[in-house]
Amino acid sequence: AIDAPPPDSPAAAWGSRIGVILAVAGSAVGLGNFLRFPGQAAQNGGGAFMIPYFISLLILGIPLAWVEWTIGRYGGLKGFNSAPGIYASVWRNRFAKYLGALAVLIPLSIYFYYVLIEAWCLGYAIDYLMGNLNLGTDVDAYGDHFNGFVGANENGALFSGKTLYILAATFALNFFLIWRGVDKGIETFCKIAIPAMVVLAVIVLIRVMTLGAPVADAPERDVEAGLGFMWNPDFKALLNGETWLAAAGQIFFSLSVGFGVVINYSSYMKRRDDVALSGLTASSMNEFFEVCLGGMITLPAAFIFLGVSAGTLSTFGLGFNALPNVFAQMPGGQWFGFAWFTMLFLAAVTSSVSMLNPVFAFLEEALQIGRNGAVAVLLVLGILGTGTIAFFSEGLMVLDTVDFWIGTFALFVLALAQVLMYGWAFGIEKGEREMHVGAHIRVPRFVQYLLKYVSPAFLLIVFTAFCVQNLP
Numbered sequence: 351a352i353d354a355p356p357p358d359s360p361a362a363a364w365g366s367r368i369g370v371i372l373a374v375a376g377s378a379v380g381l382g383n384f385l386r387f388p389g390q391a392a393q394n395g396g397g398a399f400m401i402p403y404f405i406s407l408l409i410l411g412i413p414l415a416w417v418e419w420t421i422g423r424y425g426g427l428k429g430f431n432s433a434p435g436i437y438a439s440v441w442r443n444r445f446a447k448y449l450g451a452l453a454v455l456i457p458l459s460i461y462f463y464y465v466l467i468e469a470w471c472l473g474y475a476i477d478y479l480m481g482n483l484n485l486g487t488d489v490d491a492y493g494d495h496f497n498g499f500v501g502a503n504e505n506g507a508l509f510s511g512k513t514l515y516i517l518a519a520t521f522a523l524n525f526f527l528i529w530r531g532v533d534k535g536i537e538t539f540c541k542i543a544i545p546a547m548v549v550l551a552v553i554v555l556i557r558v559m560t561l562g563a564p565v566a567d568a569p570e571r572d573v574e575a576g577l578g579f580m581w582n583p584d585f586k587a588l589l590n591g592e593t594w595l596a597a598a599g600q601i602f603f604s605l606s607v608g609f610g611v612v613i614n615y616s617s618y619m620k621r622r623d624d625v626a627l628s629g630l631t632a633s634s635m636n637e638f639f640e641v642c643l644g645g646m647i648t649l650p651a652a653f654i655f656l657g658v659s660a661g662t663l664s665t666f667g668l669g670f671n672a673l674p675n676v677f678a679q680m681p682g683g684q685w686f687g688f689a690w691f692t693m694l695f696l697a698a699v700t701s702s703v704s705m706l707n708p709v710f711a712f713l714e715e716a717l718q719i720g721r722n723g724a725v726a727v728l729l730v731l732g733i734l735g736t737g738t739i740a741f742f743s744e745g746l747m748v749l750d751t752v753d754f755w756i757g758t759f760a761l762f763v764l765a766l767a768q769v770l771m772y773g774w775a776f777g778i779e780k781g782e783r784e785m786h787v788g789a790h791i792r793v794p795r796f797v798q799y800l801l802k803y804v805s806p807a808f809l810l811i812v813f814t815a816f817c818v819q820n821l822p
């Protein structure tokens with residue numbers, strides 16, 4: 351055909367070089383940065399968490415991100431945008447397809463519950479805008495509002511009838527962006543959303559940093575003490591296997607690495623588009639949002655108003671309870687609240703579309719039913735999955751259960767499989783060459799050995815420890 355794509359670029363493609371970086375960064379920056387990270391850090395002893403966290407970033411997170419960018423672009427040029435095809439082009443083995451199926455199922459399952467929390471953020475943004483969240487300085491009022499909002503007061507479900515339309519709107523936005531395509535939908539949205547997120551988050555950060563010690567009967571709980579909670583290292587915790595597990599899990603979740611998400615996005619790249627610097631840039635942007643914005647906003651705020659100490663606060667408590675308390679203490683709090691939840695919502699949308707797109711690509715490739723058909727099937731799957739979680743589960747516990755099995759257990763399996771495929775089936779010599787096609791930086795050679803030996807060994811050890819601790 352006349353308009354067949356040139357051999358060095360895939361059929362669907364990003365509109366610009368920065369587009370794919372922003373899309374991957376948008377995938378990475380999400381509720382994981384602003385809610386899950388502070389929650390994990392708080393539950394694992396604050397400063398104790400940060401050392402395993404940064405070690406995991408360096409020996410797992412960034413190297414694995416490079417792997418995914420590299421094999422994704424490689425598979426994309428062979429004509430595949432979804433994991434089964436990409437894995438099969440990297441590892442010529444029947445089994446590769448089945449691993450690929452896992453890389454489609456995991457993001458889909460995460461979407462099922464992630465989109466719920468995303469919709470809560472939209473609901474809270476609207477409530478702030480309408481002035482429905484001016485509840486004064488009674489700490490409990492916000493917890494009650496939250497329970498009422500999600501419907502937990504009525505029947506234990508995760509969505510009350512009155513907020514259902516918000517969930518529907520959230521679905522509509524996600525599916526619209528998928529339907530528009532990676533360049534016109536996802537890329538365009540990320541180009542607007544990410545700068546907006548930086549501005550909104552920095553506004554809230556400045557507010558938190560200038561709080562002083564606002565709780566009259568706890569003058570010792572000031573910003574510095576809150577920051578100390580996060581940054582004072584605790585070397586004893588390095589001996590705790592669970593801290594390592596939590597840290598590695600957070601790195602994967604936050605960078606969107608190990609899920610089959612980055613391979614999907616990078617499969618729309620051209621042959622000579624850089625993957626080395628792009629991968630590093632997207633990962634760094636994520637860490638900026640996570641550590642500098644997510645952590646330093648949420649942890650001091652929670653520490654000051656709720657007196658958080660290790661292990662006492664849930665992910666939801668932080669976002670939907672601690673922060674509203676911060677806003678209640680300040681003039682114009684309504685607008686800071688609006689900024690915060692709008693920011694959270696944007697961050698969540700750029701992540702949830704990245705969970706849907708691999709599934710969309712898979713349906714399009716596997717079923718050959720065209721764009722509209724694939725979006726329609728995906729929509730049915732989404733409604734069934736999210737509906738089940740939202741309306742048939744007893745309370746918030748189910749989110750932790752799903753997050754555990756999908757977000758931690760299945761994820762470790764897939765991440766390990768991916769790094770082994772790269773290091774041992776594809777081979778690090780070929781891998782290194784491929785990684786440097788069109789590259790603007792040189793990835794140090796030792797990273798290849800790290801990927802072949804250290805990352806899998808580290809993953810295996812952490813995974814074994816994890817199984818021993820958590821499985822019956």
Ligand code: PHE
Pocket residue numbers: 377378379380381382383457460603604605606607609611701702704705
């Ligand atoms: N990284 C996203 C976040 O931090 C979540 C995510 C997980 C996105 C898995 C895609 C795949 O919120």
